[in-house]
Amino acid sequence: MAGAAVVLLSGGLDSATTLAWARREGHACHCLSVDYGQRHRAELDAAARIAVKLGAAAHKVIKLDLAAIGGSALTDASIQLPTGGVQPGIPVTYVPARNTILLSLALGWAEVVGARHIFVGANAVDYSGYPDCRPEYLRAFQSMANLATKAAIEGRGIEVCGPLVAMSKADIIRLAIELGVDPSTTVTCYQPDAAGRACGVCDACRLRKDGFAAAGIADTTRYAQ
Amino acid sequence: MAGAAVVLLSGGLDSATTLAWARREGHACHCLSVDYGQRHRAELDAAARIAVKLGAAAHKVIKLDLAAIGGSALTDASIQLPTGGVQPGIPVTYVPARNTILLSLALGWAEVVGARHIFVGANAVDYSGYPDCRPEYLRAFQSMANLATKAAIEGRGIEVCGPLVAMSKADIIRLAIELGVDPSTTVTCYQPDAAGRACGVCDACRLRKDGFAAAGIADTTRYAQ
Numbered sequence: 001m002a003g004a005a006v007v008l009l010s011g012g013l014d015s016a017t018t019l020a021w022a023r024r025e026g027h028a029c030h031c032l033s034v035d036y037g038q039r040h041r042a043e044l045d046a047a048a049r050i051a052v053k054l055g056a057a058a059h060k061v062i063k064l065d066l067a068a069i070g071g072s073a074l075t076d077a078s079i080q081l082p083t084g085g086v087q088p089g090i091p092v093t094y095v096p097a098r099n100t101i102l103l104s105l106a107l108g109w110a111e112v113v114g115a116r117h118i119f120v121g122a123n124a125v126d127y128s129g130y131p132d133c134r135p136e137y138l139r140a141f142q143s144m145a146n147l148a149t150k151a152a153i154e155g156r157g158i159e160v161c162g163p164l165v166a167m168s169k170a171d172i173i174r175l176a177i178e179l180g181v182d183p184s185t186t187v188t189c190y191q192p193d194a195a196g197r198a199c200g201v202c203d204a205c206r207l208r209k210d211g212f213a214a215a216g217i218a219d220t221t222r223y224a225q
Numbered sequence: 226m227a228g229a230a231v232v233l234l235s236g237g238l239d240s241a242t243t244l245a246w247a248r249r250e251g252h253a254c255h256c257l258s259v260d261y262g263q264r265h266r267a268e269l270d271a272a273a274r275i276a277v278k279l280g281a282a283a284h285k286v287i288k289l290d291l292a293a294i295g296g297s298a299l300t301d302a303s304i305q306l307p308t309g310g311v312q313p314g315i316p317v318t319y320v321p322a323r324n325t326i327l328l329s330l331a332l333g334w335a336e337v338v339g340a341r342h343i344f345v346g347a348n349a350v351d352y353s354g355y356p357d358c359r360p361e362y363l364r365a366f367q368s369m370a371n372l373a374t375k376a377a378i379e380g381r382g383i384e385v386c387g388p389l390v391a392m393s394k395a396d397i398i399r400l401a402i403e404l405g406v407d408p409s410t411t412v413t414c415y416q417p418d419a420a421g422r423a424c425g426v427c428d429a430c431r432l433r434k435d436g437f438a439a440a441g442i443a444d445t446t447r448y449a450q
Contacts, residue, residue: 064289069330071337097333100373104329105294108322112296131378140369147362148325 002026005117005161006110008102009033009059011046013186013208014121014164017172019054020179021163022119028057030113032106036095037067037075042196046187053185058113062105071096074190081190083201091203093190099132103141103160110158111151118145122162123172138162169211177217184220197224227251230342230386231335233327234258234284236271238411238433239346239389242397244279245404246388247344253282255338257331261320262292262300267421271412278410283338287330296321299415306415308426316428318415324357328366328385335383336376343370347387348397363387394436402442409445422449 005027009015022029033047044061051059066075072095073079079092099122106118122133131137142160146152164172176183188208189198198205200223212219230252234240247254258272269286276284291300297320298304304317324347331343347358356362367385371377389397401408413433414423423430425448437444 060293062290062293065287066333068285068287069333069337071333094375095333096336096375097329097370097373100332100369101326101329104322104326107325108291108294108296108320111321112294131375132373134372137369137372140365140372144325144362144365144369145322147359147365148322148357150319150321150356153356 003117004028004030004057004113004115005119006030006032006106006113006115007056007119008106008121009047009051010121011043011050011186012121012188012204013176013181013183014123014172015047016050016054016181016186017176017179018119018121018163019050019056020176020181022117022161023054024179027117027119029054029119030109030115031056031059032102032109033059033061034102034105035061035063036098037065040192042192043187046185050181050185054181060109064101064105066095066098066101069096081202083199086203086206093203094130097132099130099137100141103145107145107149107158111149114151114156115158116156117159117161119161119163121164123164123167123169125166125168133165135162135165138165168214169207170214173211173215173217184222188221193224197222199223200225228342229253229255229282229338229340230344231255231257231331231338231340232281232344233331233346234272234276235346236268236275236411237346237413237429238401238406238408239348239397240272241275241279241406241411242401242404243344243346243388244275244281245401245406247342247386248279249404252342254279254344255334255340256281256284257327257334258284258286259327259330260286260288261323262290265417267417268412271410275410279406285334289326289330291320291323291326294321306427308424311428311431318428319355322357324355324362325366328370332370332374332383336374339376339381340383341381342384342386344386344388346389348389348394349391350393358390360387360390363390393439394432395439398436398440398442409447413446418449422447424448425450
């Protein structure tokens with residue numbers, strides 16, 4: 001038995017695949033979603049369904065008003081979402097310190113449930129240029145975490161696992177299918193419409209579309225365009 | 226000009242003194258308080274008054290439901306607060322990963338306002354045994370933070386400053402007075418009563434009382450006992 005793990009679950013394809021990976025490793029998965037003032041709730045609804053479908057031991061949604069900090073098109077409605085194609089550099093959808101904040105909450109819950117592993121679907125390849133998705137960042141978070149908690153200083157260290165960190169989107173899609181994740185149940189789009197259809201033109205949609213094409217797998221996502 | 230800084234401000238004596246320290250260094254201080262489901266609001270009310278009094282550039286309160294994670298007497302009303310005296314080891318008032326979560330939020334805001342410094346009133350001496358108040362922890366957080374943000378990878382690194390980390394409570398009290406902080410405006414107690422009086426018997430009250438005695442300074446805190 002691999003023991004308890006906390007899995008950050010956004011409801012997107014990457015985090016769903018990460019959950020399936022942790023389940024295959026035999027972890028009792030405590031899934032954490034954060035309602036941080038996203039533009040839409042479709043992701044969180046998807047997370048709840050995915051947690052059940054993939055046999056999570058628990059699923060918790062924590063509310064945190066990141067919009068109060070601002071600085072991102074994902075939490076600030078006054079910033080326009082780019083839809084013209086993925087550009088080089090760090091985009092306006094970058095949420096300041098998001099993965100650090102999410103991993104910190106996961107660390108707190110990991111200590112409460114006695115988990116020795118935290119799983120996160122960070123990906124440094126088709127990653128839209130987010131600094132907190134790189135392997136060196138995840139390693140630094142783990143080092144810090146192992147000084148931060150009562151559990152760690154009592155000898156129950158924490159491992160931060162990013163199984164997708166070096167994979168291409170195409171590889172992630174292949175892995176998702178292999179692990180029994182139905183991609184059509186996941187929400188990647190930054191701005192789905194009221195009918196739950198993906199916009200098809202934001203960076204997240206473009207990376208997803210390209211990934212399916214590169215993997216040679218039919219994309220069953222419902223796109224508005 | 227020392228530039229913008231984010232200061233974690235709980236409303237207690239240590240964080241108020243830290244704010245005064247950062248102000249003396251010439252920083253434009255953006256004070257961050259987190260409404261994390263504490264047992265009482267007296268601390269947050271004190272934080273708001275202290276921010277104004279010490280000339281903060283801004284004060285923000287972010288809501289975060291840490292009680293959803295549980296695991297601490299400070300956020301879980303079903304866990305009894307110890308009042309019999311400070312014991313060795315890590316007490317039940319330890320909030321899992323609290324400083325990591327608070328510093329992460331500070332990191333996000335620091336990036337938005339362009340701050341290069343984060344100040345925290347962590348103290349490793351009379352610290353009640355919290356692992357995330359030690360200097361090696363603060364250094365590890367800083368290392369992680371410098372890989373985490375867009376600002377950091379673009380060359381605008383962050384410094385995590387814990388000016389009180391190696392000071393005794395008596396030294397902190399002397400410094401507070403020197404910097405013009407009125408200790409009676411700060412709230413340290415874990416469970417003040419409805420009239421705003423400190424309980425006098427929780428660990429935080431005991432450490433504060435001992436600190437005033439050791440500093441040879443009259444303790445003007447209103448205690449219920």
